[in-house]
Amino acid sequence: MPHYIRFLKPPKVVAALKTGCFVETLITITTDLGDAFLAEDAGLLSILQITDNNGLIIESFEETSSWTAGNRELKISFGPCQLAAAAHAARLSVRDASGGIVDRLEPSKAPSIVTAWSTSFGIAAGLQAEKLVERCFKLEIGPHLKAWEETGNSIARHIWDAALGCVMEIQNAYMRLDGSIPTLQKLFYEQKDTSLRVIELGTGCGIVGISIAQIVPHCSVLLTDLEEVHDIINRNLECATLARMSKAQFWVLDWDEQVPKQIAHHGCDLIVVSDCTYNADSLPALVQILTALVRISPSAIVLVALKKRHDSEEVFFDLMKKAEFEIDSHTVVPLPTLDAENESIDIELYAFRKDPPVDS
Template identity: 30%
Template sequence: MKYFLMVDYYHIRLLKVQPVYAKGSKTGTIKAVFTLTTDLGEYFYPQHCRLQAVVVDVSKGKPTPLISECIIWKGYEVASTISLTIPATSNKLQLIILPQTITPNVSSHESHRILPVWSDSFSLHINEGPKYVWRYLEHNQWEPLGLCFMEQMGESIAKHIWDAGIVLSEKMIGQEPEWTFPKNKNLQVLELGAGCGILGISVASKYPNASICMTDLEEALGVLEPNIAKNKHLLHNNISTDVFLWSSQITPSLQKKWDYILMSDVMYNESSFSALETALKCLMCKQTKLFISYKKRHENEKAFMDHLLQWCSLEHETVLGSIILYSLVKK
């Protein structure tokens, strides 16, 4: 078992973006409401910190900054509002909110990683704000780099990336030995509960020899499939999607000898544990490695893992504060 420095993730979450423009005016206003919270919204960021709000013009492709302002998040605040005035000449805009620094906790045993957010593009002249936002794992200040993931705007916890998916994705694309695939081998990889697709898409970008099938409920594909399309230029035509309800029979398309099965942030609903375990028993064979990443939220997660360890062997365990990673094989 490996233990690492605890990192608390906090997500800057846009709740509403509203452009305001009066016809004939030389300027317009962007009003926004945002919060700074944990992935499921249980806790708000506890300290005062400086954030940066940037409005960029994306009408010509490459983002051109129009205005940048420092804003202060007050510890334990529920939500905050900002108002930014910009020239009315811009037709296609994005609002970005990002941290100015990463703040170490007083104890020095923890750090807070604040995840920035990019709004979807919108027009000042339509007086209607965006419905979605984007996350980038890599960025240079406000300039996005690499893979991106669309999330639903607002307070809902569905259709968002969650912490355990971020951690396992970064472990796998960072080439940490316990969490990597053989590079020169053709692999069949299945993801259960893919959500926004952060794990499967990250893996597909790194491993061109891996054929990855990402599964979830039908309603989740409305975010998953656009995320695959958005990142297509960084992938290798090696991703497919499928609808899979764990309590249903295994469809012929999923009846394969899977080399790896991936799961992140799927253990938040105790009522699904029995169906998930039954599905895993059917999907796994002797060669299959199961990678699980989850964030400790309640005791029932440990009970589920104890059930798995009755018929699976533990190969690796990594603990990063509240995030736990497991690598398992069938006994």
């Protein structure tokens, strides 16, 4: 499975002298949920960029380091670096030394170790970066997909593996590649005169919904989740470059409550659910809100992306069947891993639709 570089301690200048400055950070490399550390050796490349007031790079420094199997954290240091003007800012990236400049999230290609970019931080000693990390992915279609996530303990504001697989399937279907979900292909191209209406549930950082708005022209995407993700979503929406005539916005949606009028009025042709089936306790509410949304838009397709973590997730399929949803089509997107067997991890994607009423 992919592993993610995270800043345990955001980078900061620990000393600023006349001869140069010293920058330090503390990183870890974990799974999407942070429940396991990378158990293989890996070479890392760290790049410190100094930018001027216009954001242009005026200096760049590189350091190589090694992550050793068994590590839980790794300190990375720069210095002495030639001191730039105090008004200038710095930014640090840490990546797999064997990877490319930008992580590729193209069909059948995904990073084994996902690069981390810090926010900008001041040259003056003690001014550290925010507790955020930016991910940047090169897509097959359109501009790079960028998303900020938090470095703290809230997994609601982290990127999960299923999101990467779902973005890859969105590209596959839009490009009409073999093996992608036919229902999704048709949906992307059958909307002739009206916008494709998309609602994402449990959007988290918003990477899936934003990717749809960046890839598919003439679509309207509602990213929904609880209020706690509002700030990170807005930040990611601000840095998104959307496709022609497409738009995306965030609305608060609690699965235990009625569908707000604004969301009901929006309607939906596609409902996206990425990695929301891991918590068995929330599954009745999830199926309940899906049922409510499809009652509003009876022809809507429900796209579910998941990485099966335990057997309890099978309850979701039982509940969907009881709610008269049927699986229209299914595909698998493999993600790479760095374990000794070099096996991939499968992201499963299902397209559901509501059973048609039986004529009496």
